[in-house]
Amino acid sequence: MKKVFVSGCYDMLHSGHVAFFEEAAGHGDLYVGIGSDKTIYELKARKTINTENERLYMVKALKAVKDAWVNSGSGVIDFLDEIKALKPDIFFVNSDGHSPEKERLCKDLGIEYIVSKRVPHGDLPVRSTTALRQECRIPYRIDLAGGWLDQPTVSCCAAGAVLTISIEPDYEFNDRSGMATSSRKKAIELWHTDIPEGDNVKLARTLFCFENPPGSKYVSGSQDSIGIVLPGLNRLIYSGDYWPHTIETVSDNTVLEWLEKRLWLITIFPRAAEYDVLADTDITPENAQRLSCAAADCWQAIMAKDITRFGKAFRESFEAQIAMFPNMVSPHIMEMIEDYGRNESVLGWKISGAGGGGYLILVSEQPVANAIQIRIRR
Numbered sequence: 001m002k003k004v005f006v007s008g009c010y011d012m013l014h015s016g017h018v019a020f021f022e023e024a025a026g027h028g029d030l031y032v033g034i035g036s037d038k039t040i041y042e043l044k045a046r047k048t049i050n051t052e053n054e055r056l057y058m059v060k061a062l063k064a065v066k067d068a069w070v071n072s073g074s075g076v077i078d079f080l081d082e083i084k085a086l087k088p089d090i091f092f093v094n095s096d097g098h099s100p101e102k103e104r105l106c107k108d109l110g111i112e113y114i115v116s117k118r119v120p121h122g123d124l125p126v127r128s129t130t131a132l133r134q135e136c137r138i139p140y141r142i143d144l145a146g147g148w149l150d151q152p153t154v155s156c157c158a159a160g161a162v163l164t165i166s167i168e169p170d171y172e173f174n175d176r177s178g179m180a181t182s183s184r185k186k187a188i189e190l191w192h193t194d195i196p197e198g199d200n201v202k203l204a205r206t207l208f209c210f211e212n213p214p215g216s217k218y219v220s221g222s223q224d225s226i227g228i229v230l231p232g233l234n235r236l237i238y239s240g241d242y243w244p245h246t247i248e249t250v251s252d253n254t255v256l257e258w259l260e261k262r263l264w265l266i267t268i269f270p271r272a273a274e275y276d277v278l279a280d281t282d283i284t285p286e287n288a289q290r291l292s293c294a295a296a297d298c299w300q301a302i303m304a305k306d307i308t309r310f311g312k313a314f315r316e317s318f319e320a321q322i323a324m325f326p327n328m329v330s331p332h333i334m335e336m337i338e339d340y341g342r343n344e345s346v347l348g349w350k351i352s353g354a355g356g357g358g359y360l361i362l363v364s365e366q367p368v369a370n371a372i373q374i375r376i377r378r
Helices: 015-025 037-044 052-060 080-086 100-109 129-133 181-191 200-211 222-229 253-260 285-304 307-324 331-341
Strands: 003-008 029-034 065-070 090-093 112-115 140-145 160-167 233-238 246-250 263-267 346-351 359-364
Touching: 003 015, 003 080, 015 029, 015 065, 015 090, 029 052, 029 080, 052 065, 080 100, 090 100, 100 112, 140 181, 140 222, 140 285, 140 307, 160 222, 160 285, 181 200, 181 222, 200 222, 222 233, 233 253, 253 285, 285 307, 307 346, 307 359, 331 346, 331 359
Parallel strands: 003 029, 003 090, 029 065, 090 112
Antiparallel strands: 140 160, 160 233, 233 246, 263 359, 346 359
16 A cells, blocks of 8 residues: 555544545545644644644544544645655645645655645535634635835835735644744734724724734734735825825625635645844835836736736836835745746736745636635625
């Protein structure tokens, strides 16, 4: 029998986990590496419901599993020592567990890499740990274009818009991944499980002030608070201040569906906590104006549902960002972008995280292999 390896958290064990194990075991003897409590906390910024010993006990009890253990490493590739020792024939992952780093590791080690289709067993419903937890419905946020214009040091050089979309928490996006996870933690601290009823702009301002009390050494951009609280697509126009002077919200379902079907996310890795994205900046009126123009083009392309123009403006906004903040990217990330850029159907790209990590976001009308898609909050 071939040896098949899978790795994950497997907290709150449910039918989706079992179906995944059964699908993987269809390829051979199944070995499971479980993320430690420490690793899960570092990646998700939350404690597991069940401890690593409980999770290991339950996974090992499943008839589809040949053997299981708690991985000894940390981070996204916390199983490196284990996979080298096991020497599996196949590494099996879910689509939301796929990452280029895992695929590259398998290529280097001569391991077949298979991505699950995530099919539930029989007539059972599709299950996920996030859905079962039901502890928090507070959204995440993606900035599509114009990011950094919410900082006065940039928008004082050239006024312009930041385009944001509010994202349903269908996935537990990794911590420090550029999805406004820091602001979301503050929102959870403030409101616990969901955004309360009320004036959304006032609620967003409340969250912004709560995250940035008087005396804060660094003021987080208000696009994070606004992008979380205001549903739909938002255009936030900044001109030298921390708060936008104009907020325009689009809730037209045809526009939001158009966007949802054309955005694809690939997991990279969370950015390091000590990463200094503000080093070596080159903020100039020319670079800021370039960013502002790209965001304006991106907005017009979305309103016209022009995929070619949208991809181009999406890409140009990202290039303007890294012209001012070169530490947003690394040679490794640029290599990854070049790989996806060779696909003719991929028209635009950016990374979610300002600190050199998180998710690679691609624009394409065609499916992108092993990518995940998001839902915009209505």
